[in-house]
Amino acid sequence: MDDRQSVLELEGRLETGPELSTCRERRGFRKYQKNMKHLLPYRPYSIDKYPKEEFPLAYAGCFSCMFYSWMSNLMYKIWRKGVGVLDGIYLSPIDATEQNELRFERLWNEEVKARGKEDASLWRVLLRAIKSRLIITFIFILIVVTFSILTPALVIRNFLDYLTRGDVKFSTGYIYLLGLVFFEGGRSITGALTWIITYVTGIRVRNGFMGLLFKKIVRLKGLKDKTVGELVNVVGNDAQRVYEANAVGPFILVAPITLLSGSIYGVFLLGPWALIGCVIFFAFYPITGIISRITTYLRRKGIVITDKRVRMMTELLTYVKLIKMYAWEKPFANTIADIRSQERVILEKSAYVQGISTGVAYLVPVFSSVATFIAMVASDVNLTVPKAFTYISLLNAMRFSLGVMPYSVKSLSELSVSLKRFKSLLIMEEIEDLKWEVTHEDSAVEFLNANLTWPIVSNPLLNDNEEYGIEHHGTKWKLC
Structure with a gap:
């Protein structure tokens, strides 16, 4: 009778799937309960609620997230004992693979049911999965842009106007100093919160996709035109691209907001002459579009070569005895070296494109200010020192948006390629459950x-x- 009961239990598990009560996906407002606790200014540590092996971010409060103080104890342990202390640390359940895999599987099944396998889009699945966090990130980006524009608009301009009057008092200078500390500190703190939100988003999306792909791979009926090396490359390399895109990609929203608000204040400060610098800033957008296309092309070309190299290495390790028996070590080594040299050429071209994009982004504010001032001086327009330095400070505040934009464009371009590879794997035929x-x-x-x-x-x-x-x-x- 015990054997009969064990057989029935096994049959029930096969039909209902594994027990997932410990990582069941929360729906509605309940899924925000743990994240809302991060808004508390201070959260005392309790070993009953949070084991010491859990990642410290799980019980970090608002101030701890702002100043990244949750990392201090962990960094001290690494400094004293080495990186081996990280071996026993695990992520919080809301950041780990189980819950995120369940969510991505549900969203993917709903997408397939609504539009079919061929028309299903992983972009829609991704946006639905991170919609709430993307809205919060956008709000924090607005706050960062506000602090960045208000620093030159209010503090620097009024301080320079105050200095030109001649009657200077230390008490007034301290007020301007406190205002500068407030706006710059607010920009830094909100920027740090934005980064930590995007990093956690990247971790969750990466874990969700990796769990979904692994679950699909173990249920595949056959590999068809894919190899084991390609599957390893998809789960490893492309999953990292997904993380980078979610960590850096949202900052592409900074550029248009900063440019629009900076252009409005520039026109208010210098008049129509400020549009010259704005046009130079706008001219950088077609350049980023071209860079995005080049990056996508190089990424697709590089993936083919990388898959070829991984496939060759897999064959080498699988049939190493046969290769040693026939003394084929040198031909295989030469073949792999040639493939690796081709891959290196693609990576170098991609790095050159990225370097040119980053360098041009930092030169745009300089060209904008020089062109604007030359046009104003040539037209005999009265350009005062406070206005000139305020305009330069405004352009420097807008520089961050251009500096991060190439990385955002690059990560989103690579994400587009990775999602297509994910979809080609997810729509493959599965093994039917045998009842x-x-x-x-x-x-x-x-x-x-x-x-x-x-x-x-x-x-x-x-x-x-x-x-x-x-x-x-x-x-x-x-x-x-």
């Missing part, structure tokens, strides 16, 4: 309408005359 039923309690295995042949094997544990055999019951065969 079975045991009709006799004393049967371990039953075959229906089967033709079987077998040798008679003696059982050493029993008497020499006792043997294994198969009994026939109508159209069924029972192993006894």
Whole structure:
């Protein structure tokens, strides 16, 4: 009877799937409860609620997240004992693979059910998964842009106007100093919160996709035109691209907001002449579009070569005995070296494009200010020192948006390629679940309408005359 009960339990697990009560996905407002606790100014550590092996960010308060003080104890342990202390640390359940895999699987199934496998889009799945966090990131980006624009608009301009009057008091200077500290500190703190939100978003999306892909791979009916090396490359390399895109990609929203607000204040400060610098800033956008296309092209070309190299290495490791027997080490080594040199050329071209984009981004504010001032001086426009330095400070505040924009464009371009590779894997045919039923309690295995042949094997544990055999019951065969 115990064997019968264990068989029924196994059959139930196969039909219902694994027990996931510990990582069940929360729906509605309940899924924000743990994240909302990060808004508390201070959260005392309790070993009953948060084990010491859990990542410290799980119980960090608002101030701890602002100043990254949750890392201090961990960094001190690493400094004293080495990186080995990280071996026993695990992520919070809301950041780990289980919950995020369940969510991405549900969203992907809903997408496939609504539009079909061919028309399903992982972009929509991704946006639905991070919609709330993307809105919060956008709000923090607005706050960062506000602090960046208000620093030159209010503090620096009024302080320079105050200095030109001649009657300077230390008390007034301290007020401007406090104002500068307030706006710059607010920009730095909100920027730090924005980064930590995007980093956690990247971790969750990466873990969700990796869990979804791994679950798909173990249920594939066949690899078709894909190899094991390609699957390893997808789960490893492309999953990292997903993390980088979610960590850096949202900052692409900084550029248009900063440019629009900076242009409005520039026109208010210098008049129509400020539009010259704004036009130079706008001219950088087509350059980023071209860079995005080049990056996507190089990424697609590089993936083909990387898959080829990984496939060759997999064959080398699989058939290493045969290669050693026929002394094929040098031909294989030369082939892999040639493939690696081709891959290196693609990576170098991608690095050159990225370097040119980053360098041009930092030169744009300089060209904008020089072109604007030359046009104003040539037209005999009265350009005062406070206005000139305020405009330069404004352009420097807008520089961050251009500095981060190439990385955002690059990460989103690579994300587009990775999502296409993910989809090609997710729409592959799976193994169908086989449902079975045991009709006799004393049967371990039953075959229906089967033709079987077998040798008679003696059982050493029993008497020499006792043997294994198969009994026939109508159209069924029972192993006894």
